[in-house]
Amino acid sequence: MSAKITSLRTRLLDFPILTLLHPREQTPLLIAGLLAGIVSGSLVMRWLDWPFWTAVAIVLLVLLIPGVFKWRADQRRYGATVMGVSFMLVTQGFHTIEHIAQWVQYHVLGWTMRASSGLISPANSEWVHFVWNWTVVLVMTLLVWRGVRNFWAWLALLWSVAHAGEHTYMFIRHLQVLGELSGLGITDITAQGLPGILGRDGWLARNAAVCGVFLSRLPGLTTAVRLDVHFWWNIGEVSLLAMAAHTFLKSALSGRLMPPSNS
Numbered sequence: 001m002s003a004k005i006t007s008l009r010t011r012l013l014d015f016p017i018l019t020l021l022h023p024r025e026q027t028p029l030l031i032a033g034l035l036a037g038i039v040s041g042s043l044v045m046r047w048l049d050w051p052f053w054t055a056v057a058i059v060l061l062v063l064l065i066p067g068v069f070k071w072r073a074d075q076r077r078y079g080a081t082v083m084g085v086s087f088m089l090v091t092q093g094f095h096t097i098e099h100i101a102q103w104v105q106y107h108v109l110g111w112t113m114r115a116s117s118g119l120i121s122p123a124n125s126e127w128v129h130f131v132w133n134w135t136v137v138l139v140m141t142l143l144v145w146r147g148v149r150n151f152w153a154w155l156a157l158l159w160s161v162a163h164a165g166e167h168t169y170m171f172i173r174h175l176q177v178l179g180e181l182s183g184l185g186i187t188d189i190t191a192q193g194l195p196g197i198l199g200r201d202g203w204l205a206r207n208a209a210v211c212g213v214f215l216s217r218l219p220g221l222t223t224a225v226r227l228d229v230h231f232w233w234n235i236g237e238v239s240l241l242a243m244a245a246h247t248f249l250k251s252a253l254s255g256r257l258m259p260p261s262n263s
Contacts, residue, residue: 016249156240
């Protein structure tokens with residue numbers, strides 16, 4: 001029996017992210033919360049005529065309950081740093097789903113750019129993107145400071161800073177345009193979705209005199225629509241985070257890994 005447990009631990013250590021994210025004792029609460037959220041969300045859409053995004057928000061709020069219990073258990077079992085890694089993997093994982101939903105809405109379903117706003121459309125606003133991406137930078141910095149130091153972690157931190165810088169540029173442009181519109185007496189335009197540094201009509205594409213003709217005409221970097229630019233920003237960020245987490249957890253969980261069913 002001891003040999004089987006040792007073998008299982010070894011196999012699980014090959015996939016430390018899956019081991020960390022396993023809900024363990026929170027599995028029943030997670031399933032119950034998911035079902036309750038789906039039922040509640042469906043009812044408010046049917047009987048109160050609330051939009052789809054509110055149903056998604058209800059599901060996420062309900063799932064936050066087992067999520068908090070899960071992260072507290074991770075802290076007790078592995079420590080605060082590993083809990084932070086778990087938190088980042090879950091939240092950035094959902095953020096990736098949101099970007100995939102936008103990509104599918106635009107490229108597969110043929111929706112307009114404005115309509116392709118993901119699962120929670122109110123969250124697709126400049127100030128939310130600005131706050132969220134700088135929060136990611138702060139958490140990544142804290143994790144690196146707490147010991148998540150490997151090649152992928154440093155790349156993930158640099159990528160997150162660059163990503164946040166792009167959103168900072170767009171947030172400033174957003175405020176500038178709103179100010180200009182307000183000065184003209186126009187207050188019914190949101191000024192959302194302005195191009196950033198990269199992509200079609202972005203700063204790089206419009207400043208050949210500063211960047212050079214070659215850089216200002218690079219396919220993708222100067223031609224992609226904003227939705228695609230930030231889809232790939234996020235794919236790069238979550239991929240680097242996953243590699244950093246995998247490398248860190250291989251060491252952090254070594255010697256302390258227990259099969260989920262025995263925890």
